[in-house]
Amino acid sequence: MEHIVIIGNGIAGxxxxxxxxxxxxxxxxxxxxxxxxxxxxxxxxxxxxxxxxWDHLKPYEDWFWEKNRIELINAWVDHIDFKNKELGFSSxxxxxxxxxxxxxxxxxxxxGWPGEDLDGVQGMVxxxxxxxxxxxxxxxxxxxxxxxxxxxVELAEMLHxxxxxxxxLVRENGFWSSVLPPQDAKMISxxxxxxxxxxxxxxxxxxxLGDEQGRVRAIRTTSGEEIPCEFVGLCAGVRxxxxxxxxxxxxxxxxILVNEFLETSxxxxxxxxxxxxxxxxxxxxxxxxxxxxxxxxxxxxxxQTVTGxxxxxxxxNWFNSAKFFDIEYQTYGWxxxxxxxxxxxxxxxxxxxxxxxxIAFDTETGKFKGINTFxxxxxxxxxxxWLNEEKTITHVLSNLKAANFDPEFYERHEAEIFxxxxxxxxxx
Amino acid sequence: xxRIEQNMSVTGEAAxxxxxxxxxxxxxGMSGLIILCLAAFNLNFPNKVLxxxxxLGSIIAGICWxxxxxxxxxxxxxxxxxxxxxxxxxxxxxxxxxxxxLTGFYILLYFYPEYLGLRAQGDNVGLxxxxxxxxxxxxGNPASQWFVYGTLYTIAILAFGVKFLWKYRHNRxxxxxxxxxxxxxxxxxxxxxxxxxxLNDDGMNLPYYDLxxxxxxxxxxxxxxxxxxxxxxxxxxxxxxxxxxxSIFVITPILTYKYGKRWYCSWVxxxxxxxxxxxxxxxxxxxxxxxxxxxxxxxxxxxxxFVVLMTTAVVYSYxxxxxxKYWLTRDxxxxxxxxxxxxxxxxxxxFKRQELQKDARYGAIGYLVIILxxxxxxxxxxxxxxxxxxxxxxxxxxxxxxxxxSGVIGTxxxxxxxxxxxxxxxxxMAAILGMQQRLFSKFRIxxxxxQCISCGNCSTYCxxxxxxxxxxxxxxxxxxxxxVGCGICSAVCPRGVLKLENGSTNNRITTENGVVGExxxxxxxxxxxxx
Numbered sequence: 001m002e003h004i005v006i007i008g009n010g011i012a013g014x015x016x017x018x019x020x021x022x023x024x025x026x027x028x029x030x031x032x033x034x035x036x037x038x039x040x041x042x043x044x045x046x047x048x049x050x051x052x053x054w055d056h057l058k059p060y061e062d063w064f065w066e067k068n069r070i071e072l073i074n075a076w077v078d079h080i081d082f083k084n085k086e087l088g089f090s091s092x093x094x095x096x097x098x099x100x101x102x103x104x105x106x107x108x109x110x111x112g113w114p115g116e117d118l119d120g121v122q123g124m125v126x127x128x129x130x131x132x133x134x135x136x137x138x139x140x141x142x143x144x145x146x147x148x149x150x151x152x153v154e155l156a157e158m159l160h161x162x163x164x165x166x167x168x169l170v171r172e173n174g175f176w177s178s179v180l181p182p183q184d185a186k187m188i189s190x191x192x193x194x195x196x197x198x199x200x201x202x203x204x205x206x207x208x209l210g211d212e213q214g215r216v217r218a219i220r221t222t223s224g225e226e227i228p229c230e231f232v233g234l235c236a237g238v239r240x241x242x243x244x245x246x247x248x249x250x251x252x253x254x255x256i257l258v259n260e261f262l263e264t265s266x267x268x269x270x271x272x273x274x275x276x277x278x279x280x281x282x283x284x285x286x287x288x289x290x291x292x293x294x295x296x297x298x299x300x301x302x303x304q305t306v307t308g309x310x311x312x313x314x315x316x317n318w319f320n321s322a323k324f325f326d327i328e329y330q331t332y333g334w335x336x337x338x339x340x341x342x343x344x345x346x347x348x349x350x351x352x353x354x355x356x357x358x359i360a361f362d363t364e365t366g367k368f369k370g371i372n373t374f375x376x377x378x379x380x381x382x383x384x385x386w387l388n389e390e391k392t393i394t395h396v397l398s399n400l401k402a403a404n405f406d407p408e409f410y411e412r413h414e415a416e417i418f419x420x421x422x423x424x425x426x427x428x
Numbered sequence: 429x430x431r432i433e434q435n436m437s438v439t440g441e442a443a444x445x446x447x448x449x450x451x452x453x454x455x456x457g458m459s460g461l462i463i464l465c466l467a468a469f470n471l472n473f474p475n476k477v478l479x480x481x482x483x484l485g486s487i488i489a490g491i492c493w494x495x496x497x498x499x500x501x502x503x504x505x506x507x508x509x510x511x512x513x514x515x516x517x518x519x520x521x522x523x524x525x526x527x528x529x530l531t532g533f534y535i536l537l538y539f540y541p542e543y544l545g546l547r548a549q550g551d552n553v554g555l556x557x558x559x560x561x562x563x564x565x566x567x568g569n570p571a572s573q574w575f576v577y578g579t580l581y582t583i584a585i586l587a588f589g590v591k592f593l594w595k596y597r598h599n600r601x602x603x604x605x606x607x608x609x610x611x612x613x614x615x616x617x618x619x620x621x622x623x624x625x626x627l628n629d630d631g632m633n634l635p636y637y638d639l640x641x642x643x644x645x646x647x648x649x650x651x652x653x654x655x656x657x658x659x660x661x662x663x664x665x666x667x668x669x670x671x672x673x674x675s676i677f678v679i680t681p682i683l684t685y686k687y688g689k690r691w692y693c694s695w696v697x698x699x700x701x702x703x704x705x706x707x708x709x710x711x712x713x714x715x716x717x718x719x720x721x722x723x724x725x726x727x728x729x730x731x732x733x734f735v736v737l738m739t740t741a742v743v744y745s746y747x748x749x750x751x752x753k754y755w756l757t758r759d760x761x762x763x764x765x766x767x768x769x770x771x772x773x774x775x776x777x778x779f780k781r782q783e784l785q786k787d788a789r790y791g792a793i794g795y796l797v798i799i800l801x802x803x804x805x806x807x808x809x810x811x812x813x814x815x816x817x818x819x820x821x822x823x824x825x826x827x828x829x830x831x832x833x834s835g836v837i838g839t840x841x842x843x844x845x846x847x848x849x850x851x852x853x854x855x856x857m858a859a860i861l862g863m864q865q866r867l868f869s870k871f872r873i874x875x876x877x878x879q880c881i882s883c884g885n886c887s888t889y890c891x892x893x894x895x896x897x898x899x900x901x902x903x904x905x906x907x908x909x910x911x912v913g914c915g916i917c918s919a920v921c922p923r924g925v926l927k928l929e930n931g932s933t934n935n936r937i938t939t940e941n942g943v944v945g946e947x948x949x950x951x952x953x954x955x956x957x958x959x
Contacts, residue, residue, distance in 0.1 A: 011882070043883035050510035051920075056888045059897055061717060161509040195503065293878045321879050323922040326505030326598075330879065330924055377924035380877030405876055405927050407918050409600040 002026040004306055005087065005097035007077050011292055012273025013103030014038040015299025016306075017070050023307040028069065029095070031087070033076035035127050037062060042292055044130045045154045049161045078244055082266045099268045099306050102245075102256055103299070106238035106274040106290050108151075115208030120216035121232040124155045133158075140164060140230040144219050146205050147235035148175045150322050153188075155233045156197050157325055167198040167227055169205060175324070181337050181358050183347045184372055188324050190353060195325050208232055238290050240275040253277055255288045260312040262302045270306065272298035282315060284334055291320060317387045318370070319380055327354055332383035333370025335360040343369065346393065346425055348417050350375070357417065361393035368396045376413065377405035397421050449497025457490020468544055468555040477561045484579070488587045495591035504598035506920055508889070516843065517709050523843035531840030538831040541573040566622035578618055581702065585613040588705035595708070601915045601928070605694055609701035616640045617698045632661040637668055640696050642675045644735040645857035647825060652746040655754075681864060687930055688871025689861035690913020697857075699850060702839065703891065704914060707847025711891035711916065714846035720893055724853050724910065726791070731829055732859040733795045737802075737814050738821045740765050745818035762813075766803050769796060780867045783937070829854060848891040852910055862909030870930040871913065872937075873906035875899060880925045886917035900925050907937050 004020055006013040009032035017028050039057040046052040065072055073095075079088035080100070087095045108123025110116050120136050122129055137143065143159045145152050148170030156166045172178065174185030175192060192199050204222040211217040218228045240255035251257040251265035255277030262270045273295035278287045297315050304311035321330040335358055339345050344363045349356040355375030361368050368391050371383065382403040386396055396403075400414045446454070463483035466473075473479040499507065515522040536543050545554025552560070556571050559579060563571035589610040596602035617638045624634055635657040643649045649672050658669035683691045693700045740762070747758045773796050776784075784792070806813045814821065838850025851858050865871060873896070880903070886896035892910045896917045899906045906926075918926040 040882040040884055042881040043885070046883065046885065049508075050513040051508040052884060052888050053512050056884045059882045059884065059901060292881045296878070319878070321881075321923040326503055328922065328924050377876070377927070380879060384877070405924060407599065407601045407915060408928060409604055411600070 002098045003096065004028050004099045004101065005095065006030045006101040006103055007087075008032060008103035008105055008273065008275075009035065009038050009072070010041060010103060010105050010273060010295065011038075012105075012295035012299045013101065015296045016101055016103065016272060016303045017299075018068070019300050019303030020307055021068050021070060023303060023309075026307075027071070029071040029073060029097075031073045031075060031077055031095075033074065033090075036072065036074050037065070039127070041125070044124070044127070045158050048130060048133060048158045080245070080248060082249060082269065085268070100270070101302055101306070102264070102269065102271040102275060103273045103295075104241045104244075104275045107241045108234050109237045109239050110234060111236065113205055113208060115210055115216075115219075116234065118208055118210040118216050118232075119214050120230055121208055121234060123234045123238075124151055124158075125238060137162065137164060137231050142167070142227075142229040143231040143233065144169065144227055144229045145233040145235055147233075147237065148172065148177070149235060149237060150176070151238075152233070152235035153192065153324050155235055156192070157195075159231075159233075160195065160197060164231075165196075165198065167200060167229070168192065169200050169203045169221065171202065171204050173201045175199070177337055179337055180372065181335065181339075181345055181347070183349065184356060184358050184374065185337075187349060187353060187356055187374065188327065188329075191325055191327055238274070240277065240288060242275055261305055261310055262298060262313055263305075270302050272302050278313075282313070283318070285315065285318060289315075293319075317384050319383070327374050328377065329372065329374050330378055331370065331372045332378065332380065333360070333368070333387050335370040335372045344425075346421060348413075348420050350413060355413065359393055359396065366392040366394060368393045371396070378403045379405045393421075447497055450494055453490050453493035453497055455490075456486050456493060460484065460486030460488075460490060464555060464558070467558040470545070470554045472553075473558060476558055480558050480561060483558075484583060488583055491587035492590050495594045498591075499594040499597075507595050508885075508920065511709075511712060517712070519713065519844060523710075527841055527843045530842065531836055534831075534835040534840050537573055537577055538835060544573050544576065546573050563622075566619065567625045569625065581698070582613050582618045584706045585698075585701045586610055588708070589701075592705050592708050596919065599915075599919050602919060605915065606705065608695045609697075609704060612640050612696045613698055613701050627661075627664070632665070633657045634661045634665060634668070637672075638698070639668075639671065641698065642680060642692075642857060643672065644676075644732065644739065644860070645697070645699070645855060647735050647739065647830060647856070648822075650739055650743050651822070652742075655746075676860075680861065681868075684861050684864040685869050688869050688911070688913050688928075689858065689865045689909075690871065690911075690928070692861060693851065693858060693912035694914045699834065699838070699855065700912060703842075703847040703851060707839075707842050707891075710842045710847045712846070712888050713844065714848060714852070714891055714893035716887055716890070716893050716895050718895075722787075724893070725787070727853045728855065728859045728862075729791060729795070731833075731854055732856040733799070734825060734829065735856045736765075736769075737799065738818075738825045741813050741816070741818040741821050744813050762803060762806075766800055769799060776863075776867060783867065829856075846891055846893070848893075848912070851912065852892050858910070858912075865911070866907060866909035870933055870936070872929060872931070873899075873911065873917065874927045874929050874931075875903050875905065876923075876925045876927070877903060879923045881923055883922060885920040885922065886926060889916050889920050891916070896926065905936060 004026055006017055006029070009030050013030055017030050020026065020028055037058050038060060039054075040059060043052060043057050047054055047057065075093075076090040077087050078090045080086075081088065085097050085100070087097065087100075089095070106125060108125055115121070122132055122136070124130070124133065137159060142165050144167045145156050145159070146169050148168065152168060153175070156168045159166045172185075174180070174182055175189040177185045180188065189199060189201070200221075205219055206222045206224075207220045208216055209218045209220060209226070216230055216232055218226050219232060220226050242252055242256055245252060245256065249266070250269065255275050256264055256271035257279050258264055258271050258276045259279055262272055262276065264271050274288070274290040276288070276298065281287045294315050298313055301311050301313045317332065318334055319330070319332045321328070323329065335345070339360060342363050343360055346359045346361065347356065357374070357376065358372040359368065360370045368386060371378070397418050400417060401412070404412065404414070460483045463479060463486075467479075512518045514520070516526065517523070545552050545556035547553060551557065552570060552572075556573055556576055559571035559576050562579065563569060563575050589606050592606050593603055596606075617640065621636050621638055624637065628634055633656075635654040638646070648654065655669065658665040680692070694704055744758055744762060747754055747756055747761055749758055751757055773792060776792070781789070802814050833854040834850045838854060841849060880897070880900040882897055882901045884897050886900060887894070887898070890896050891914060892912060894906070894908050894911060896906060913928055915928055918928060
């Protein structure tokens, strides 16, 4: 019986395993050193905040894996013999495979800051990070979080719920300004400040300072200011976790290079999820995407390929979502932080400062290119159709009601948005 | 795993501690409870009006103040920080203590009301007597143990309703729903029946009737003393009796078709009202395992069969063989019940058979055969209908289901098993509404394409123990008979994935879409290949 081995039990690896099982009777083994069972990484924060317990993070009950004949191994792989199709574990044991799927995920970026290895400095990606965080933030008086991105704001919120004062350092002049247009970034910055987070714009980490025991005692910013703290969260992005492949004969760059079928340079070896890097970028997407749903789609796609239906990875129109404290964010299509050539942004913000939309459209044709929506839920299916059908911004705004996904009885703003649009933009 | 859990509970102090306002508010509310306890221990308060007002006033004020101290001054939004660190909401010491107290109260109320001051002869004493002034004010009669219970129940829904409104002040669906249960409890369950009993002075004999309490939740509605009461109370009585029948056979199906069972379970019902307000802090304690779901299906539908048998036997027992006593005769009634159940079964089988799971089919056939068999057996052998004496069946149901299940376990165990144990495992009304909701309704919870990140907030905070995430992460609609439409899954979702909707019945039940990037080719492929 063919043996398919998957390294990594995150969303990509587990989705692959599930869909391989749907399509085939082969032997499936999933290896992870991080946890016994698949859990939702995106929800780690809720365990720290006391919204959920560890068991709630597991989308499948523990009996699921045996019932579906998916073998789970809790171990670290530290060597792969591609020629003999054999994995070597850190325990010196080995395992043979016929097809191998690499789904090893990401690690937090470290930029060689002085002091970044001190006790009390860490990222927030893995289960082990959560355990360390729990230990190191017990009874502390101040924490510093580096990085104005999705994990940064989540870590700040986590610490905030434990009543630990947080300073959040952001390199740009607005939160997540490398992605969000200025007005959006400004609104989120204000929201974060309103929650009592000491958000510092245009401030970068220079050095982490330690005490005699090798523990963090403060950080110094590039402007020379010292901020005392007992904990430093490094949230300046993530990178593919591929260090264990360094000396092996497989093509890598930032991540493991794959073609459109998610095949690596080694026959019968595939890479999916955060650790994979597309040789040829798909549309405007980045070659490496550390996003939950792309991991899932890659898992579904590779499952087709390894079970005999060679299928190319097509993630469709870009979309994503996040939550910044109490403001939900969704995006459909492309809205970049600055309008591109022949492109314009339409921005509307509610007086509460907690709801807004920004729409990118073509200045000449009016073609709708994408939307950022804050505090108003939108229906993916509708925006997906509008993007595929290349609708204009006028069409989108006059039919915005059809895309609303807010709970029943919520206050509606479509009329106000449309009026604002006709007044401010259509005549120019 | 255990390492995380242990650490969590040890270092979670920050979120778990009470602030000064919360402490003072707890003290105020508790002192009101202590006055009630003292009354129960037969301390005779000289001025009942004053002391009752102080007691109930401090309880209400204490709860509202606690809510104010908890939520005001904090930004609107989801307030689940530290839920699993707090003893009260994570099955800790306080939870067991509260569960014990509530359970004890229910046992006294149902089985030993004399300890609350009920006297067979002469005036009541103790706690019940303390409530006399309020009871005289409303109905003109002295208080009973049920009046005490009704008053405290209403206060709980109103005061904890205020707390819930504060907690979800950003969510209009939750706010409207809570105003609704508060209104129905105060007006329909508490005030109107009390006022109605004033009518009885004028030669009327109306039974105590909470109009929104529909059979079979109100399992005693068609007992002889009530039917006689309705029939001897002129047009009003007849109208109420007709309303009782119409509400189950006409109003309920129409509203459930249009809005799902939520119109009742989380907007109107008193049990639901208490669960959604006083029970809200315990919603995360429901069991989400597949095993619990299986148990739920068998238990709740068995209770439904039990109540149908019991009611049929009770009604049958007082009907006559000819139409001199009531226009409905025994034979017409019994055959009518048999024909109705058979037609209902046939309709479901014909239209919806493919939507029934194997165990649902077996269960439905089995139960129908048992009921029809028992009716036939009765005709052939002349034995008691359903083998047991109707009065015994009624008493058994009242004791096991009416008292133990809905009261002692259903509410007493809120802090241990969650706030909807009765609604999920025991309520026959929920079983009927659930069947309609699953098979004949426009209601569903829609999921938003591929936005789900499987975080599990929805499943954790589902009071009915539905594994919402299992559907959301596959992009499937949630169409479950047990869903009471409280809307909390949608509220706690951090990615805007869930929406409660009434829509077309076409494509209401969807299956796994496979690829979530709306990739059409691959989607078709997966459909062909899916197991």
